[in-house]
Amino acid sequence: MNSLDPQSNVTLKDVAAAAGVSLATVDRVINGRPGVSDKTARKVNSAIERLNFQPLAAAAELARSRPSRFAVLLPGGDNRFMKDIADHIRAQAPWFRARRITADILETNVFDADTLATELASLAGRYEGVAVVALDHPRVRAAIDDLVAGGTAVVTLVSDVPSSRRAHYVGIDNIAAGRTAGSLIGRFLGGRTGRVGIVTGSAALRDHAERLFGFGQVMAEEYPAVTLLPPVEGRDDPQQNRALVTRLLTDTPDLVALYNTGEGAAGIGVALADAGAARRILCVGHELTPDSRRLLLDGTFAALVAQDPGHEARSMARVLRALVSGRPIVPGQEHIRVEVILRDNLP
Structure with a gap:
């Protein structure tokens, strides 16, 4: 299990300058208030991520927020794409710390319904938010529903279980x-x-x-x-x-x-x-x-x-935080695109 936790000294003014917007606009995006277009919100959040800005660094804001714990349940083994997602989650450590969030990365056998359902059940009461690469199986659906009934915000990541009570799916079409x-x-x-x-x-x-x-x-x-x-x-x-x-x-x-x-x-x-x-x-x-x-x-x-594993990791974090804190989710910002990669356009 890995927990994430670091920090940074970037200011609100730095973010506004990097995004080319006003301080008021940055404040609206950070606090989830209306009046900002999806395009502008993406620019601001991109600047936040590039600069590792900690929007809750101010003592007053820290005092208003309470610590949260998130669990991210990923497949075990050598799946390189899933390891990329895990690496991108770890890279968000400053973002998590700034919001007083501890994010634990857990690995299990997601191909086995009993194993995955048991692992999900073990998270009850321990985490405010859970993201899971999920098997669409009755036992897994029931385990997700039990977590939600117990007050845990659950999102599915990469693979969905739409008939469950999960709050949001983070992934491509x-x-x-x-x-x-x-x-x-x-x-x-x-x-x-x-x-x-x-x-x-x-x-x-x-x-x-x-x-x-x-x-x-x-x-x-x-x-x-x-x-x-x-x-x-x-x-x-x-x-x-x-x-x-x-x-x-x-x-x-x-x-x-x-x-x-x-x-x-x-x-x-x-x-x-x-x-x-x-x-x-x-x-x-x-x-x-x-x-x-x-x-x-x-x-x-x-x-x-x-699909972009970095976008998925960041989207998962933003969505869980929004669900736990009662903030709005920005649909345009969380849309994960399907990309075609040829030898000629390799990034």
């Missing part, structure tokens, strides 16, 4: 992300026919299930000559993905493309290289990590459909 991947594969195939293999983490994770749905929609509507194989589940594990793709390559001589809905891209790259199929099989995946970056650069993957 995963159906749109899946449709984007389908459009990329369909267009890159350029009229070639054959079969498309699909590697997913788990159909029980809503982000993966929605990506599969969106992907299937586009392929059925616009590229009916291409046949989709049933998805195989690798739990975002590189070794499992390697074994699954090796089997797909052996069993499917007319395989023309692969779609990976989640992590574990390194295993897919090894399987393709071992079979001499790298750059012959069209590959599209998700999230920019060191492994997927390398595979994009060497041509093994043609494109990535990505």
